[in-house]
Amino acid sequence: xxxxxxxxxxxxxxxxxxxxxxxxxxxxxxxxxxxxxxxxxxxxxxxxxxxxxxxxxxxxxxxxxxxxxxxxxxxxxxxxxxxxxxxxxxxxxxxxxxxxxxxxxxxxxxxxxxxxxxxxxxxxxxxxxxxxxxxxxxxxxxxxxxxxxxxxxxxxxxxxxxxxxxxxxxxxxxxxxxxxxxxxxxxxxxxxxxxxxxxxxxxxxxxxxxxxxxxxxxxxxxxxxxxxxxxxxxxxxxxxxxxxxxxxxxxxxxx
Amino acid sequence: xxxxxxxxxxxxxxxxxxxxxxxxxxxxxxxxxxxxxxxxxxxxxxxxxxxxxxxxxxxxxxxxxxxxxxxxxxxxxxxxxxxxxxxxxxxxxxxxxxxxxxxxxxxxxxxxxxxxxxxxxxxxxxxxxxxxxxxxxxxxxxxxxxxxxxxxxxxx
Numbered sequence: 001x002x003x004x005x006x007x008x009x010x011x012x013x014x015x016x017x018x019x020x021x022x023x024x025x026x027x028x029x030x031x032x033x034x035x036x037x038x039x040x041x042x043x044x045x046x047x048x049x050x051x052x053x054x055x056x057x058x059x060x061x062x063x064x065x066x067x068x069x070x071x072x073x074x075x076x077x078x079x080x081x082x083x084x085x086x087x088x089x090x091x092x093x094x095x096x097x098x099x100x101x102x103x104x105x106x107x108x109x110x111x112x113x114x115x116x117x118x119x120x121x122x123x124x125x126x127x128x129x130x131x132x133x134x135x136x137x138x139x140x141x142x143x144x145x146x147x148x149x150x151x152x153x154x155x156x157x158x159x160x161x162x163x164x165x166x167x168x169x170x171x172x173x174x175x176x177x178x179x180x181x182x183x184x185x186x187x188x189x190x191x192x193x194x195x196x197x198x199x200x201x202x203x204x205x206x207x208x209x210x211x212x213x214x215x216x217x218x219x220x221x222x223x224x225x226x227x228x229x230x231x232x233x234x235x236x237x238x239x240x241x242x243x244x245x246x247x248x249x250x251x252x253x254x255x
Numbered sequence: 256x257x258x259x260x261x262x263x264x265x266x267x268x269x270x271x272x273x274x275x276x277x278x279x280x281x282x283x284x285x286x287x288x289x290x291x292x293x294x295x296x297x298x299x300x301x302x303x304x305x306x307x308x309x310x311x312x313x314x315x316x317x318x319x320x321x322x323x324x325x326x327x328x329x330x331x332x333x334x335x336x337x338x339x340x341x342x343x344x345x346x347x348x349x350x351x352x353x354x355x356x357x358x359x360x361x362x363x364x365x366x367x368x369x370x371x372x373x374x375x376x377x378x379x380x381x382x383x384x385x386x387x388x389x390x391x392x393x394x395x396x397x398x399x400x401x402x403x404x405x406x407x408x409x410x411x
């Protein structure tokens with residue numbers, strides 16, 4: 001990765017205007033970007049905009065896009081709401097030093113096909129705030145094309161929830177072979193499956209189906225792919241196991 | 256571009272190109288403990304403390320640390336020497352290439368964690384790779400070091 005100019009804008013409007021040029025890139029933690037051979041004109045650093053905070057606004061938890069993954073991992077505000085699912089989802093991402101560099105916005109905006117972070121926040125039914133497009137559910141955001149907007153915040157609505165985050169990895173701290181988060185929100189149960197290795201997708205459990213039937217539904221409905229870590233068939237098999245385990249854990253929690 | 260920050264307690268002011276990463280800047284300023292052991296931000300050898308937090312200097316744009324405090328092993332000689340003694344006692348030094356990054360993260364861990372269970376220690380240090388050993392000797396050294404720190408009242 002090479003760039004000619006580095007700018008730390010004083011306002012989001014300035015950052016957005018700079019980012020409308022195809023030769024500009026917004027920097028997150030630069031952990032993924034740095035491995036590319038990209039050469040661009042202007043690097044935009046949002047570090048000066050105070051977007052690195054986790055704020056409890058009463059009804060919601062509002063997380064700035066420059067908040068590090070480690071801050072989210074150790075946040076009592078977030079983990080007490082979701083039963084430690086954030087800690088579980090993030091703790092296997094390389095190491096503490098990496099997670100101190102990696103940012104929430106940098107992890108979500110590219111909708112990586114290997115993302116623990118996207119899987120987690122879809123399971124929490126979070127909203128994202130884009131500077132121009134405004135607030136929208138993260139599932140809608142995940143399905144959109146990248147565009148040149150700026151993700152400023154992720155917002156979790158405070159309500160009773162039960163969440164179980166699971167992942168399968170070939171070795172600790174490696175990319176996940178599969179991510180699976182089962183959540184129960186206001187009487188509805190969802191399963192988010194990511195690292196398929198496609199971007200995470202969410203499935204809702206119909207009433208009156210068993211754990212096994214729900215797992216089979218996810219296995220049938222989700223698209224799985226193969227790469228150097230695992231085949232599509234292996235991922236489909238693992239998805240069935242993790243969905244059943246997640247459902248069982250949610251049920252145990254509710255007793 | 257003009258970069259001003261504090262390195263190991265000393266004010267630094269220098270010109271950098273826009274895309275300089277912190278690791279290269281630090282090595283150019285004599286901090287040879289900071290090393291690039293991989294090209295994928297996975298090995299932990301370039302670990303430095305930015306405002307007390309352990310970070311991978313290979314991934315941090317140098318300009319992002321403008322106005323901040325950066326600490327490398329060169330700035331923590333007393334603490335590093337103390338811990339290195341426990342590493343030596345266990346024969347944990349083999350090629351030694353990963354030691355500076357490992358020691359930096361151990362010192363960061365001491366500041367951040369309250370519960371030094373083996374599980375927590377292993378999780379905290381998972382981002383420091385050693386290709387000579389199986390980590391057992393390092394963890395014996397850490398256990399002995401933590402016990403020593405408990406006795407002198409630093410770690411609980």
